[in-house]
Amino acid sequence: MRLLVVNANTSAQVTEIVARAARLHAAPGTEIVPLTGRFGARIINTRTENAIAEHALIDLLAEHGQGADGVLIGVSYDTGLAAARELMRVPVVGMTEAALHTACFLGARFGMLVFGRRAEESYRELVQRYGLVQRLATLHGIDANPSDMYRNPGMVESLVVEQAGRMIDEHNVDVILLSGAAMAEMPPKVQDRIAVPVINGVECGTRLVQTLAALKLPKARAGSYAALPAKELVGVAPAIAKLFRG
Amino acid sequence: MRLLVVNANTSAQVTEIVARAARLHAAPGTEIVPLTGRFGARIINTRTENAIAEHALIDLLAEHGQGADGVLIGVSYDTGLAAARELMRVPVVGMTEAALHTACFLGARFGMLVFGRRAEESYRELVQRYGLVQRLATLHGIDANPSDMYRNPGMVESLVVEQAGRMIDEHNVDVILLSGAAMAEMPPKVQDRIAVPVINGVECGTRLVQTLAALKLPKARAGSYAALPAKELVGVAPAIAKLFRG
Amino acid sequence: MRLLVVNANTSAQVTEIVARAARLHAAPGTEIVPLTGRFGARIINTRTENAIAEHALIDLLAEHGQGADGVLIGVSYDTGLAAARELMRVPVVGMTEAALHTACFLGARFGMLVFGRRAEESYRELVQRYGLVQRLATLHGIDANPSDMYRNPGMVESLVVEQAGRMIDEHNVDVILLSGAAMAEMPPKVQDRIAVPVINGVECGTRLVQTLAALKLPKARAGSYAALPAKELVGVAPAIAKLFRG
């Protein structure tokens, strides 16, 4: 199986973390193909950067999608998920989407830790879009950003452990969800210090996309995710234009 | 991996269908252990039978749970799911729960087909309990019951294809979910005649429980799914009483 | 009128409290018939014990239901409520269900006090199942368990008064709902010290089930609560098997 791990950020360093975590969770014989965005922000943390990255994600899939058996969106905003699911004929999974649904199998309500207060609202909107608000007990932005993961991982770990403890005490959560591609390798490092299961979207998503691929479901011929129609797009990369040739 | 497929109905015939479908979707080397309820209805289709079957399910897990690496609840009412998840230290997945979350990765909104009008409300309550109402476009009980699957499978297939078509036309659904353990083998038989992906909970659940087991998450020490406390239960099977010995 | 007060716990001590409170609120001439579960936990406080108790409740109703004019479920988890409502031809009311709906007639939003943090989520799920989340302002598990009611009632009272005060201050609640069969006699003891009405499910339920019985409504012949069909159940108590003889 050929699994694309698509990071619409332009930072290869984050792609590397995600790909490493994905390899740990891929079945034997799975080829992990890491892809990094060709334009946009190093690490997305505004709505504007995310909007640009949606195009970057389509650009990557148009270029490299052929022959893939599945796609994991390796950005925690699940950038471009709906478009990717529509344009691909194989399963596409967003890493946060994967973590949210996985959390539902582990308990009643979950707590979600993200990087920074500013991002809180965007993640809440994601949970709302997926229709899972009833399962979200609390969401908090820790006072750190993704690049602190390279510079000062111990500090981030401490913040995570402390906030997770607070979520368990105050909100009685059954699961802790660590959002952020840069946190892909953190769950095993903090699990001992946190009294409920701790998950991240890369491990969940890598496994779920393989699961979906194994179901060998056909591409929808009706509904809102049917294949792209033939039509002309202008001013876009040739590979993107080609997606619309039917 | 040792995977229990637990059917809290007392009909071994249904267990057989479920086990067969589960084997198709289990990874190589997985041992499928089919279990059939020791008391209660042949095939549950009232709230009363389902309540009795919750006990039957716990009875089966208490007796056979040791050494298991995962549990699939092979009754489409997800009978006893919350209790099973609490009492086991390994992942437990309900077949309908599995299908509902899988459907979310395949499109925006899904349609759900169940056996009989009477059951409609119970399934709606299930979707509500899981917090996924926003993703449910429509739910309909076809005019057939599980035992028609042995007697007249062609008639059931026709009803499914016809209703699925109507759901696509009228409600624009992206996915069709066939509920019912007895429908475990139907998706590949009707997929060609239905324009969107068709899924059943046994295939979804078999794969998801393996996925969860692979994450090797610890049992919660806090929250509403923490391990059972030590306490005395009276008048129950010895194996059940033993679950509460800490 | 013959009113069954059914405690699916196996502790006669709790049944006693419930029956005493029920007698206070029964109309003259009402016969209160207290029933205690024949198997399961002394006092339910996990999902697993509750699942077993659903069967215990059906067992009691199958054995003693004939000739009853109404049923009050005297366990605060409303154990087996849906099944009991389906199988009986007379009104069935859950004590927490009764308190929740009663609270709606007394103000806009209510606060709910339960025994222990672990139980919080199960009660939240109950409120959700009944569709009353909009009316729930806050829910808190006090640091005590039902047996503290015999050993140290003063301590429980203090905790209740303190938490109720906090709910009024912080959440502006209009009503306090004391959950738990063991709290059936507490409202009059703490009402003076709490600035809004305080209710418990036994008083509410005892009165509501009489109210419903007086309406003399027929058993549904359609819908999801129609009478049980005739079918064979195996391995169950003879009285239960008899319920399914049509």
Next chain:
Amino acid sequence: MRLLVVNANTSAQVTEIVARAARLHAAPGTEIVPLTGRFGARIINTRTENAIAEHALIDLLAEHGQGADGVLIGVSYDTGLAAARELMRVPVVGMTEAALHTACFLGARFGMLVFGRRAEESYRELVQRYGLVQRLATLHGIDANPSDMYRNPGMVESLVVEQAGRMIDEHNVDVILLSGAAMAEMPPKVQDRIAVPVINGVECGTRLVQTLAALKLPKARAGSYAALPAKELVGVAPAIAKLFRG
């Protein structure tokens, strides 16, 4: 017990129907005091008439409220309910509110029949306000108005029976709720021809207000339904002004 049955319509004919139904459901020794609005519409069926009737209701309670033990709002819009509940020290129940909560004890989801298409939205808003939307399966305005109850009751009965049947067939409802004060006496007349329980708010409300009165709960001293503060109102009936004298 002295129970006010307050009809904020100005038609004594409707008050009469409501009072008759209330008497049937009042405990022995209960004095039913029927009150008819002093100003406004004969039979409310617009938002504007309803707004005026809120004042009329307060006017009646200010004049006649002293010495009452309970209040039933005998208009199916539950006109002035929140205000009445706030200003009275004894229980106040709206007839539709009573029917809605009663329906919740009888099944999972209910269907609601009202007079006329125009009124549909107002009733939907009522259900929403009470937080019970999850329990409402369908709502329909029959092609008749309250005065048809005097002129052509047979025609109204036929419409009710026909629509109730459709609601059972198409929406699988467990209960039929007949809205409208003018329908207070209809349930027993149509019950035989409808396969699920049929209720009206007057019978439900008459019983529920007695139930609440029996609980002898104190008036809230905090929250959003605390007693009225002392303050000056101008240009209102002396009895209303007096309500605000503390």
Next chain:
Amino acid sequence: MRLLVVNANTSAQVTEIVARAARLHAAPGTEIVPLTGRFGARIINTRTENAIAEHALIDLLAEHGQGADGVLIGVSYDTGLAAARELMRVPVVGMTEAALHTACFLGARFGMLVFGRRAEESYRELVQRYGLVQRLATLHGIDANPSDMYRNPGMVESLVVEQAGRMIDEHNVDVILLSGAAMAEMPPKVQDRIAVPVINGVECGTRLVQTLAALKLPKARAGSYAALPAKELVGVAPAIAKLFRG
């Protein structure tokens, strides 16, 4: 354009504040017609006073509505809004409704400051009625009442600034909504000290009602806001009776 600014309170002082703020936001050539209630409370802050004021509002519109091009309800409870919208043939806007919808154009979720804890629930109900709960992050009643605006405006300003700051810190709100007609002139006074946009309903409503009037939409001939039918009302002001002459 002739714009009625209708204050159903009986305090001309508040009308004055509202009218002054409305004039600041009216287009050149707009005639602002301030109207004060003829009966009821000086400043509404209970449900009972609000119910009376609904009639007072209709009374004012019946008397002065002719020739108006739009109506702004200048009471923050949006007293009588639904009735006014139904009875008038020109646009009617509630000041809080206007602020709530405006807030939606300025960010994701808003915080709402109201006068006094008691009023909190009434405003929450307003947000719920408009269907905007998803956009409300938090709502708090400051420890002040409208008349403090004349006596001690500095104290109110301090409370507002402090609470707004807390809402930004704790709830990450994008907009602060100052409820209350008496706060109509406060936004510009505190904006510098609050890090997100601050709005009040009078400025929003004044502009929105002009916007709606400019769309020149016809009065609905169907639906729940169609024109009033012809019918007889008794005991009401002649101008009100005239509204129902068709």
Next chain:
Amino acid sequence: MRLLVVNANTSAQVTEIVARAARLHAAPGTEIVPLTGRFGARIINTRTENAIAEHALIDLLAEHGQGADGVLIGVSYDTGLAAARELMRVPVVGMTEAALHTACFLGARFGMLVFGRRAEESYRELVQRYGLVQRLATLHGIDANPSDMYRNPGMVESLVVEQAGRMIDEHNVDVILLSGAAMAEMPPKVQDRIAVPVINGVECGTRLVQTLAALKLPKARAGSYAALPAKELVGVAPAIAKLFRG
């Protein structure tokens, strides 16, 4: 005032329709600046095209945003709205967002007509994202596409009138919302034949963005819509990179 009307489609023909309608609704002295996307689909109707268009929208605003006093997103998917609102210091309004909120001032629940069945789900998601689902009565995709507006406007008009009538009859809607930039000029043409107000987002949005601009609110310095941080973006148009220079 300088108002950008931004069409992220690449079809100048649609921009023209939108700009014409916007001019009709702009205050005297307003300069309407129509902008057409530089890359992507002629007329967006899939999720993929929409994702690309988000980038195209940012590209246009980066290039032409300076000196603008407000922005109307002239694509009915409100393409790029959140990003545009974040990056601009002046008000930004989406045309469908504008129509949805306007509809709320005109009645209780609205019906929404869009081009094509496939698009239905995307519009439903939009309504959900804005938190207005409670106000949406029904949504239907007519069997036509935007280019039919040039080729066969009469056919589109007929479909609109017919479907609007059905929505009024079956769903009792108070307002009809015509989605689609290409329908910008249709409301006055069909209003006579439709019994409730008919609106389109261009007229609503043009007016609302002027209203918001007139409030002269500051750019948020906190929350999820604060100004863009300074950071480096790679591979993007120089004007976009410049947006992130602080």
